[in-house]
Amino acid sequence: MKGIIELFSDYTFQIVALGTGLLGVVSGVLGTFTVLRRQSLLGDGISHAALPGVVIAFLLTGTKNTEVLLFGALIAGLIVSFLITLVTRYTRVKFNTALAVFLSVFFGLGLALLSYAQRHPNANQAGLSRFIYGQASTFLARDVWIVAIAGLFVLILVFLFWKELKVFTFDPTFAQSLGYSRTRLDMIMNLLLVVSIVIGLQAVGVILMSAMFIAPSVAARQWSKSLGGMVLLSAVFGAMSGVLGTLVSSAYANLPTGPVIVVCASIIAGISLLFAPGRGLVHSFYRRYKARKEMKGKQALNA
Amino acid sequence: MNHNAKKSEVAIEVFDLTVAYDIKPVLWDVDILFRRAKSTAIVGPNGAGKSTLIKAMLGMIRPLTGAVHFYSKSGLLQRNQIAYVPQSASIDWDFPITVLDVVLMGRYGHLGWIKRPGKHDRELATDALEKVGMQDYKTRQISELSGGQQQRVFLARAFAQEATVYLMDEPFKGVDASTEAAIVDLLKEIISSGNTIVLVHHDLNTVADYFDELCLINKRIIAHGPIEKVFNEENINRTYGRNSLAKAGLA
Numbered sequence: 001m002k003g004i005i006e007l008f009s010d011y012t013f014q015i016v017a018l019g020t021g022l023l024g025v026v027s028g029v030l031g032t033f034t035v036l037r038r039q040s041l042l043g044d045g046i047s048h049a050a051l052p053g054v055v056i057a058f059l060l061t062g063t064k065n066t067e068v069l070l071f072g073a074l075i076a077g078l079i080v081s082f083l084i085t086l087v088t089r090y091t092r093v094k095f096n097t098a099l100a101v102f103l104s105v106f107f108g109l110g111l112a113l114l115s116y117a118q119r120h121p122n123a124n125q126a127g128l129s130r131f132i133y134g135q136a137s138t139f140l141a142r143d144v145w146i147v148a149i150a151g152l153f154v155l156i157l158v159f160l161f162w163k164e165l166k167v168f169t170f171d172p173t174f175a176q177s178l179g180y181s182r183t184r185l186d187m188i189m190n191l192l193l194v195v196s197i198v199i200g201l202q203a204v205g206v207i208l209m210s211a212m213f214i215a216p217s218v219a220a221r222q223w224s225k226s227l228g229g230m231v232l233l234s235a236v237f238g239a240m241s242g243v244l245g246t247l248v249s250s251a252y253a254n255l256p257t258g259p260v261i262v263v264c265a266s267i268i269a270g271i272s273l274l275f276a277p278g279r280g281l282v283h284s285f286y287r288r289y290k291a292r293k294e295m296k297g298k299q300a301l302n303a
Numbered sequence: 304m305n306h307n308a309k310k311s312e313v314a315i316e317v318f319d320l321t322v323a324y325d326i327k328p329v330l331w332d333v334d335i336l337f338r339r340a341k342s343t344a345i346v347g348p349n350g351a352g353k354s355t356l357i358k359a360m361l362g363m364i365r366p367l368t369g370a371v372h373f374y375s376k377s378g379l380l381q382r383n384q385i386a387y388v389p390q391s392a393s394i395d396w397d398f399p400i401t402v403l404d405v406v407l408m409g410r411y412g413h414l415g416w417i418k419r420p421g422k423h424d425r426e427l428a429t430d431a432l433e434k435v436g437m438q439d440y441k442t443r444q445i446s447e448l449s450g451g452q453q454q455r456v457f458l459a460r461a462f463a464q465e466a467t468v469y470l471m472d473e474p475f476k477g478v479d480a481s482t483e484a485a486i487v488d489l490l491k492e493i494i495s496s497g498n499t500i501v502l503v504h505h506d507l508n509t510v511a512d513y514f515d516e517l518c519l520i521n522k523r524i525i526a527h528g529p530i531e532k533v534f535n536e537e538n539i540n541r542t543y544g545r546n547s548l549a550k551a552g553l554a
Contacts, residue, residue, distance in 0.1 A: 036398060092325070160417055167408050171394045174460075177361050177387035178412035221399065225444055230399050 003251065013250050016136050019144040020203055020242030020261055024212065026151040026196045028238025029158055031213030032220065032231045034193065036169050039095070042084065044210035045103040047197045049080035051110025051206050054131050055117050062122055066143055069131070070198050077194035080106055085186050107206070134205030134258030136246060143202060150199045154192050158231075161188055166227055204258040215265035216241060222276035241265035313375070314339040314468055314499035315360065320369030322352070322359050329355045331523045333369070337516075342490055342500040344510050347520040348543050353503040354390070356520065357470050360501075361387055373468060383412050386466035390473050391453050396445055402456055403441045406431055409463030424463075431462035435489065451482030458489060469493060471502040487513055510534060 007013050034042055050073035057072025058064075080102050087098040114128060130138060158165065167175040168185045176182050200209050220234035245261030274281050313336050320333040330352040337343050345353045358364045360371045370377070373384060386409070409431065410424035420428075432438045435455040440448070448456065454474055461469055475483055490513065493500055504510060510517055510530065517533045519525040519542040526538040 036395070038395075163411060163414070163419060164416065166400075167411055170398050170400060170405070171389065171408070173358075173363065173389050173393060174387060174408065175411070176363050177385070177389075179382040180411075180416075224399050226399055226401065226404070 004247070007247065007250055010250075012137075013246065015141055015144055016139045016203075016250070016257065017243045017246040019139045019147050020136055020246045020257065021239045022144070022147045022151050022242075023200045023203055024216065024238030024240070024242035024261070024265075025235040026147075026154050026238075027200055027209075027212040028216040028220070028234035028236070029155065029231050030193055030196045031215075031217035031238070032227070032234045033165055033169050033189065034213055035217040035221070036227075036230075040214045041096070041099055041210065042081070043193060043197055043213040045084060045099040046077045046081050046194055047201065047206045047209035048103045048110070049106035050074075050077045050198060050201055051131060052076055052106055052113055053110075054201070055110055055113040055128060058128055059113070059117055059120070062120070064122060064127065066202060067146065069128075070146065070201065073131075073198045073201055074194060076106065077198060078190070081190040081194055085190065110206075130205070131201050132205050132207060133256060134201065134203050134208065136203035136249075136257030136261070139203060147199045150195050154196050157188065157192055161185075165189070169227075204261060208258055208262045211262040211265060212238065212241075215262070215269040219265075219269040219272035222272035222279045237265065237268050241268060312339050313337070314373065315501065316372045316375070317356075317360065318370045318372070320356075320359060320371070321367045322355055322364055323367050329522065330359065330366075333520075333524055335518060335524055335527055337499060337501050339499050340494055340497045341515040342494050342502065342513070343516040343518055344502055344504040344514040345518045345520055346504050346507065346510060346542070347525075351521045351542075353520060354472050357387075357472055357501070357503060360470060361385065383464070384466055385468045385470060386461035386464040388457050388461050388469065388471040388474055390476065391450070391457055392476070396448070396453060398445065400445055401441070402432065402437065402443050402445060402448070403428055405445060405456055406459045406463050409460040412464060427465070428459070428463045431459040432456075434462055435459045436485065449479075450477035451479050454478050454482065454486065458486065467498045469498065469500045469502075471500065473503050473505060475504070475506065507539065 031040075031043070034040055053072040053074070053076025054069045055072075056076070057069050060072075061068055063069075084095070084098050084102055087093050088095045093101075114132075117128060127135070127138065164175070164180060164185055165188075167178075168180070168182070168189075172182060175185070197209055197213075200212055204212055216237035217230070217234045219237050220230045224230035224233050241261050241264040245264040246257055248264070249255040249257040249260040272280070275283075277283055315337040317333055317335045320330055321328065322330040329350075333356065345356060347353055355364060359366050359369075362371070403425075406428040407420050407424060410420050410427065414420060414424070429438065429441070432441060435458050437452065437455050437459060440452065440456075445453070445456065454477070458474065461471075474486055478486065490500055490502075494515070502514070504514070511534055514530060516528060517530050518527040519533065519538055521542050525542045526533045
């Protein structure tokens, strides 16, 4: 216990936990929409596609500046989200196929460019490989500022376009019939998604980032009856995973933060799937068991 | 067809509408007008382009050629006059949302971007729910509703739009007999207050009882006009192929 209290007063821990917690809030909020739109894996495609963006930004500028590298990721993410939307809309290729193609092509390109970039004298210093698995322990105060500002931008837009996001997530054809532009809404949605993925890359990495979107929202769905409730709860679960994961990985020096955060989020999702009242597996088994027993009792009485 | 109708009697006019998905034509040169304060059933086999016609009228599908006018004006300007009731299977009924929230979405067209629904919108949504007899379900989750109740909620959402033209895609699908009767009453009410209905329908047995006009369609308009003039064996056979009346169980 004393160890934990000491940990909480540690400056590095505070910085990292603040960063991962904020990250969890943002990805939890956005994840709700992607999960409900049945596009859970869109985040996976975008995050993998961000890798070549990071490496190209490094190759062009030679900098280790996180802002510049993340800007490269942002551009690559926007390009791939645009391509996926375009291909799904205008060709016969289905969403999941387009996603798989762009994910592997961009990630492959990223890995190839990465091994090329490693020959660059600054490459190790720039720590490019941290974007693959994430390394939250490299978080500095300025990195947290990036997360905070970009996250605030995302949350404000979600708040402003709440009504539009809601109707498009629930019933896109009806929303179109009201005169709302699907293209415009898709653009807003993709922008929000890409921004919230990009700010998580440094801490969680391109491979695991999509779990930060899916796990908290799957968990939140189990407990909530309204979109607002689900978004709030998902944000809370995301923040919890971030802080808890940072805590565990700081307590055991060798554990990488990103994966531990994702494990925490998955445990929350697992508990919710099992034990949530109403929707949880345990409750529904119990309900069925009770109904069957009552039915048998009635049949016995009738016989 | 009946192009001799007076302008003031016409709610929707469709001119030379041709729609293709990729290169496969789905609707060919459709020319049709829907009269004001009448209900028209669009009937035809699967893949005849019934839903496509509705979506093209709403501007959701871009046609190869043709135009749609509501009240003699270009369609897109008349959004708030038009209420669209999609097939209820088109949405996820496990979505975490209450009945009232769904009906409130009917007000979104009047609000425009960013602005939130207010007290007036909530009152209209509540009135709409009362109209379809679902006022007791206001705060229920939509996942708890039966097929018939889902359809009533969709209708309530359309009523909340305060539209004058109702475009409906199979509102009788998956509803029980009592709900069907209730919906038919509501349709008659819409018509009697001077509004117009165009509705995709499947059941030839009920066409004559429920609607004023019939539009038989199979990629092209096969026949269109008042039920008593259009609803006959010859036209049905031309729409569905030979002897299909027997197959439909009507002979």
